[in-house]
Amino acid sequence: MTPKRVDHDARRALVADAVLSLVAREGVAAASYRRVAQETGFSVGSLQHYFENGEEMLDVAFARIGVRREERVKAEISALGRPPTPREVLEASLRTGLPLDEERRVECLAEAAWVIRAGAGKGTNPSHGLPLLLGLFRGLLESARAQGMLARGVDPELEAQVLWALVGVQGSRLALDGSAPPERALAVVEYHVDRLFTSPADPAAD
């Protein structure tokens, strides 16, 4: 990648992050070129250079949620300094979607804003990344089973749907309901995940 390209991508990411914060605060409709120019310090002309149009800017910003979540999982796994277990990857993948800090709260709020917009029949369908996420969960559960670490009765394909529901609801509920404690959402997810895996003391899973 040429330096120029890197610079271009870095600036698009910077703008996308600013769009996410704006959308989280004021909804998707607030993210006009004019407002985003005010927020970032770029001119409207520069924004028009970085994005084909306003809809592309919104699409890049929405995709940025997934990129930020993935980067967080990779950093957490890399910090282990050894190959992770399927359970560790699964837990990191669930945690990255919960609004446990300001960065993730912005992502969950922005995601909810896109879902609300799609519900009104406008813009990108925010569930287009769902098959990929379900495939990731299923693959991790299948790996755990191959290593004898999955609890009896867990069905990787159906369980992927349960996990998605769990992290999605806990994320949007927390993001939309300021009074719900984040620790509570984490406790619910950890409780559920714990029932999916064998503990060292358990008899071998079938």
Place this chain on the structure above:
Amino acid sequence: MTPKRVDHDARRALVADAVLSLVAREGVAAASYRRVAQETGFSVGSLQHYFENGEEMLDVAFARIGVRREERVKAEISALGRPPTPREVLEASLRTGLPLDEERRVECLAEAAWVIRAGAGKGTNPSHGLPLLLGLFRGLLESARAQGMLARGVDPELEAQVLWALVGVQGSRLALDGSAPPERALAVVEYHVDRLFTSPADPAAD
């Protein structure tokens, strides 16, 4: 209750059902006195007699979702002709919220429309019934435990949150995504519930 009062309540319920269908098709904003009058055949003047104002009409319609779901659970339990097990009540309570037929699809779509409206900062908070639902789930799981029918490791309080997430997401996803098969949502819920209870062949739960 006097016949007059019964008549009044029956008409409010009839209007509320029509409002739900309208909201499911066109969103909460569509449910004006004028449109509801067109849909029901009542005059605007009659609607103003039955409801204090448009907001009360919307509130009654939203509450009607819960009433319809509860009536369905009661009918299902009553059809058993014997006292139900906690698992039977739980399964009926989960099924009643899934869009498995047109009646329930309307409820889920209307509910999603209210959530979308609340996300935009307007109207009744659709999650005000949540503590009651969580309490119902928790109570049923506690009864199952008292009867030795709950699987090891199930925590009634945390599990109530998991169940709520599961039925809520499967319901709204199905309602919003016409391509998702209802049987799939039911399979996910049944798979999950099955892991909460002991099967007759299992060793006793602790």
